[in-house]
Amino acid sequence: MKLCSWPIRKQARVVSLGIETCHLRARELGLRPGAVVRITQRTLFGGTVVDVAGTRLALDRASASRILVEPLDGVPMPRALS
Numbered sequence: 001m002k003l004c005s006w007p008i009r010k011q012a013r014v015v016s017l018g019i020e021t022c023h024l025r026a027r028e029l030g031l032r033p034g035a036v037v038r039i040t041q042r043t044l045f046g047g048t049v050v051d052v053a054g055t056r057l058a059l060d061r062a063s064a065s066r067i068l069v070e071p072l073d074g075v076p077m078p079r080a081l082s
Contacts, residue, residue, distance in 0.1 A: 026057075030052040036052075037050050
């Protein structure tokens with residue numbers, strides 16, 4: 001399922017990114033295949049705010065539609081190290 005279609009506050013595991021231009025930056029921020037993510041909010045024009053290991057990332061609609069995720073049940077969200 002596409003990340004842009006995933007329900008808010010539900011956890012998911014990233015299957016593939018599909019983002020060519022900012023692939024390296026997304027990986028540096030923790031958004032990579034296998035990462036556990038949660039949608040925290042949707043923006044007015046289709047953007048998505050994602051929680052990745054305690055870090056919030058804002059994605060535009062085109063990027064969120066290219067990221068594929070799968071359901072993840074029973075696994076808590078990782079916490080950021082302080």
